Amino acid sequence: xxxxxxxxxxxxxxxxxxxxxxxxxxxxxxxxxxxxxxxxxxxxxxxxxxxxxxxxxxxxxxxxxxxxxxxxxxxxxxxxxxxxxxxxxxxxxxxxxxxxxxxxxxxxxxxxxxxxxxxxxxxxxxxxxxxxxxxxxxxxxxxxxxxxxxxxxxxxxxxxxxxxxxxxxxxxxxxxxxxxxxxxxxxxxxxxxxxxxxxxxxxxxxxxxxxxxxxxxxxxxxxxxxxxxxxxxxxxxxxxxxxxxxxx
Amino acid sequence: xxxxxxxxxxxxxxxxxxxxxxxxxxxxxxxxxxxxxxxxxxxxxxxxxxxxxxxxxxxxxxxxxxxxxxxxxxxxxxxxxxxxxxxxxxxxxxxxxxxxxxxxxxxxxxxxxxxxxxxxxxxxxxxxxxxxxxxxxxxxxxxxxxxxxxxxxxxxxxxxxxxxxxxxxxxxxxxxxxxxxxxxxxxxxxxxxxxxxxxxxxxxxxxxxxxxxxxxxxxxxxxxxxxxxxxxxxxxxxxxxxxxxxxxxxxxxxxxxxxxxxxxxxxxxxxxxxxxxxxxxxxxxxxxxxxxxxxxxxxxxxxxxxxxxxxxxxxxxxxxxx
Ligand SMILES: Cc1cc2nc3c(=O)[nH]c(=O)nc-3n(C[C@H](O)[C@H](O)[C@H](O)COP(=O)(O)OP(=O)(O)OC[C@H]3O[C@@H](n4cnc5c(N)ncnc54)[C@H](O)[C@@H]3O)c2cc1C
Ligand SMILES: Nc1ncnc2c1ncn2[C@@H]1O[C@H](COP(=O)(O)O)[C@@H](O)[C@H]1O
Numbered sequence: 001x002x003x004x005x006x007x008x009x010x011x012x013x014x015x016x017x018x019x020x021x022x023x024x025x026x027x028x029x030x031x032x033x034x035x036x037x038x039x040x041x042x043x044x045x046x047x048x049x050x051x052x053x054x055x056x057x058x059x060x061x062x063x064x065x066x067x068x069x070x071x072x073x074x075x076x077x078x079x080x081x082x083x084x085x086x087x088x089x090x091x092x093x094x095x096x097x098x099x100x101x102x103x104x105x106x107x108x109x110x111x112x113x114x115x116x117x118x119x120x121x122x123x124x125x126x127x128x129x130x131x132x133x134x135x136x137x138x139x140x141x142x143x144x145x146x147x148x149x150x151x152x153x154x155x156x157x158x159x160x161x162x163x164x165x166x167x168x169x170x171x172x173x174x175x176x177x178x179x180x181x182x183x184x185x186x187x188x189x190x191x192x193x194x195x196x197x198x199x200x201x202x203x204x205x206x207x208x209x210x211x212x213x214x215x216x217x218x219x220x221x222x223x224x225x226x227x228x229x230x231x232x233x234x235x236x237x238x239x240x241x242x243x244x245x246x247x248x
Numbered sequence: 249x250x251x252x253x254x255x256x257x258x259x260x261x262x263x264x265x266x267x268x269x270x271x272x273x274x275x276x277x278x279x280x281x282x283x284x285x286x287x288x289x290x291x292x293x294x295x296x297x298x299x300x301x302x303x304x305x306x307x308x309x310x311x312x313x314x315x316x317x318x319x320x321x322x323x324x325x326x327x328x329x330x331x332x333x334x335x336x337x338x339x340x341x342x343x344x345x346x347x348x349x350x351x352x353x354x355x356x357x358x359x360x361x362x363x364x365x366x367x368x369x370x371x372x373x374x375x376x377x378x379x380x381x382x383x384x385x386x387x388x389x390x391x392x393x394x395x396x397x398x399x400x401x402x403x404x405x406x407x408x409x410x411x412x413x414x415x416x417x418x419x420x421x422x423x424x425x426x427x428x429x430x431x432x433x434x435x436x437x438x439x440x441x442x443x444x445x446x447x448x449x450x451x452x453x454x455x456x457x458x459x460x461x462x463x464x465x466x467x468x469x470x471x472x473x474x475x476x477x478x479x480x481x482x483x484x485x486x487x488x489x490x491x492x493x494x495x496x497x498x499x500x501x502x503x504x505x506x507x508x509x510x511x512x513x514x515x516x517x518x519x520x521x522x523x524x525x526x527x528x529x530x531x532x533x534x535x536x537x538x539x540x541x542x543x544x545x546x547x548x549x550x551x552x553x554x555x556x557x558x559x560x561x562x563x564x565x566x567x568x569x570x
Contacts, residue, residue: 013497013517026381037498079254092360093353118382118497118520124360127318127350136430137319139347142491156492157435159443160345166430176498176553183487209392211359215375216388220523226540231549234557237529238565240545245527247449247506248473248565 001055001146001168002105005043006099006113006125007074008036008089009067013118019217026119026217033070038114042174044183045144046112049080053146056080061106062089062098068200075195076187082198087205090119093211096128101206103133107151108113114142115175123173138164142177197232252278252334253286253302256342260292264407264446267300271408273338273350274301285332287325289313294416295356301410306332306419313421315432316344322351324421327396329395330354334397337372342445349399359391362399365524382520401524402503403443435531444495447476449506450525454480454518454531456511456551460488462493465555466510473474473497473561478502480512496521510551514539531555 004205011017011031018027035043049055057079059074061067062085062226071082085098111133113126134152138144142161143154149168154161156177187195229237241248253273255266271284271443278301279538286302290313294305306328313320325348329337339345341363353360363379365386373390376398380387391398405426411421444450453463463477463539470477477493484494495502503524512518517543522528522529530543531554540546547554 011381013382013520015287019385052535061490092350096350119380120376121363121380121382122360123362124350124353125520127347127351128354131322131351131354137351138430140316140343150562156343157437158445159441160269160435160492161439162433162436164430165433168535176494177424177491183414185367211353211357211391211393212361213390214380214387215390217387218386220386223542224544226543226546229542229547231547232552233511233546234554237545237558239547241506241529242565242569245506247527247546248562 001049001063001110002047002048002108002112003055003057003112004103004108004116005039005046005057005059005074005079006111007043007059007061007070008114008117008119009033009061009063009070010036010117010119013037017219019219023217024215030209031117033067035070035074036114036117038116038175040184041176041178042112042114042172043077043079044073044179044185047175047185048179049146050078055246058083060085060099060102062087062095064088068244073187075198076191077185078191080198082200084200084202085205086202090210092122093128093212096125096132096209097208098205099125100129100132103129104227105215107148109137110146111171113171113173119228126171126173131156133171135169135171136166137171138166141172141174144172144178249282249335250285250332250518251280251282251336252329252332253284254340254345255286255288255297256345257288257291258339260290262288262291262293262296263342265342265402267407267516268402268405269338269340269400270297270300270302272367272398272405274410275408276336276338279302279368279371280335282335285492287328289321291402296311299409300407300413301412301413302416303412304418305414307416308421310420312423317428317430317432318344318347318351319430320427322348322466323427324357324423325357326352331537334395336392336398339397339399341402349397353397356395356397357393358391358395358397360397360399361389363401364398365401365404367405379524383523384520387530403505403526404503413431442474442476444476444478444493444500444502447504448473449473449475449508450478450481450502450504451508451510452512453483453510454512455482462552463489465559469508469555469559470568472559480518507509509539509543510555512539513537514542
């Protein structure tokens with residue numbers, strides 16, 4: 001089985017978000033970048049397929065050279081090879097089209113992406129890819145087993161979960177639950193050394209027009225001060241929620 | 249040309265998100281001077297959509313579409329979009345709608361802007377305001393394509409009633425067995441409990457509650473308020489509560505009217521996931537807890553004293569206002 005894990009390079013979850021250039025660009029100053037958490041769950045599941053079922057695991061990122069440390073981290077965790085599409089990830093349609101081309105060239109049986117990137121929050125790349133490639137697709141995937149070309153998946157739905165049977169080739173949008181939190185791996189020294197030797201191929205993007213463009217960013221309006229209610233006067237909170245906030 | 253809105257049902261009833269998506273769609277349809285058409289599967293009360301500006305409902309009820317299937321539903325919706333010369337398709341932000349969003353964008357070669365939080369900033373070109381950076385920012389997104397898809401964030405535009413005269417057209421979809429490469433074999437859905445996705449009020453507990461045995465008061469508070477229960481990440485990691493209750497950046501997003509956080513410190517990853525909620529209340533022993541900076545109302549105090557008291561006072565309030 002040949003697996004491609006699509007990895008988005010995102011600001012660390014603790015990052016403060018600021019914008020520059022007249023609020024047209026994300027300010028990367030002082031920001032640490034990491035593997036998108038949803039993709040990390042997927043990569044960890046891919047490692048399981050590698051170790052238990054002999055899968056070959058590649059990772060792909062659409063991004064400029066600055067994303068390579070994050071890709072090396074994925075290699076240090078255990079991916080076999082990396083492919084970088086040398087382009088700015090302008091929008092979901094553009095990114096999905098580039099990744100679909102990587103999948104076509106590489107002949108992958110399983111494509112693991114995340115439900116959502118925590119920066120762009122598009123939630124669309126895996127779905128667009130699946131449709132462009134005419135592959136099966138399971139989103140918000142919290143469980144995946146594969147036998148031959150059959151797949152059993154569990155997906156989270158609003159208020160519960162759904163068991164799904166489908167076949168390879170398959171794209172999933174993974175999220176927390178796909179593996180246990182305790183299975184997530186921190187690269188060790190040996191992994192980091194080995195990652196330096198692994199193949200990281202850079203390819204040029206195919207010519208695709210983005211379907212959307214972020215023209216400006218803004219931060220949420222600053223919040224007013226919290227209104228404190230005395231612990232001995234809980235009734236006051238009930239009254240404020242009713243009269244002032246009008247939420248009960 | 250037309251604006252098409254997908255109106256989701258559960259057990260035959262429209263979800264609140266469906267009415268919100270319709271409200272948004274009507275506002276847009278008015279502004280661009282196009283009629284508003286809705287597509288619904290397995291609905292019992294299509295007329296309800298006339299209250300939100302929908303003047304034509306295309307309704308499909310057939311055996312092989314009784315259970316949601318993203319690829320198949322997306323196929324049906326995209327065919328209808330083409331037959332209705334749709335310019336803009338409006339989706340809500342439910343899990344199922346998000347599942348279809350990418351598929352539909354590819355099928356219709358459409359620019360897709362999800363998590364949209366307000367009426368369009370500009371009509372020509374179409375520019376919308378959408379949530380990004382996990383609620384730490386907003387983007388103004390211009391949609392470049394002829395066909396456009398907008399996903400409306402939960403509880404953002406709100407329900408806007410506009411009573412119009414409407415018609416319901418029963419239609420059938422040409423779906424064959426070969427369309428079902430992905431099959432649903434079992435659906436487990438909690439019944440009789442409000443889900444986080446649909447809740448107006450969410451009551452959430454953190455590590456400050458010390459252990460799973462102390463969740464009785466959280467559930468009681470939720471029951472009094474008709475709220476869903478949720479928790480912070482460590483609480484679900486430790487197995488005190490199920491993963492499905494974990495909210496935050498790596499858990500479920502929450503965009504409700506009232507979010508009550510009990511014994512939750514307010515870590516940045518937690519706040520990112522719940523910040524879209526309108527009113528936030530924190531109950532915490534530590535006045536320095538970061539949650540107080542994000543909250544609208546707060547009580548510095550011990551949850552084990554404050555929460556039972558709050559339940560009592562709410563019961564009295566409900567009794568008076570019943
Ligand atoms: C990559 C990443 C992603 C993450 N994603 C998420 C996420 O999606 N969601 C999430 O929640 N977290 C997430 N976290 C974890 C986050 O950083 C915090 O560790 C977590 O939110 C803390 O949970 P807590 O507030 O329940 O516990 P704590 O931080 O331990 O806070 C407990 C609070 O309870 C208060 N307290 C103690 N006793 C009482 C009492 N008797 N009455 C009232 N208050 C009391 C304390 O003062 C304290 O403020 C993530 C972390 C990382 C690194
Ligand atoms: N630039 C990128 N390179 C590789 N994969 C990406 C990129 N952007 C998004 N993805 C994948 O698509 C998923 C959903 O991203 P998004 O549609 O941006 O929310 C992510 O979790 C990744 O798996």
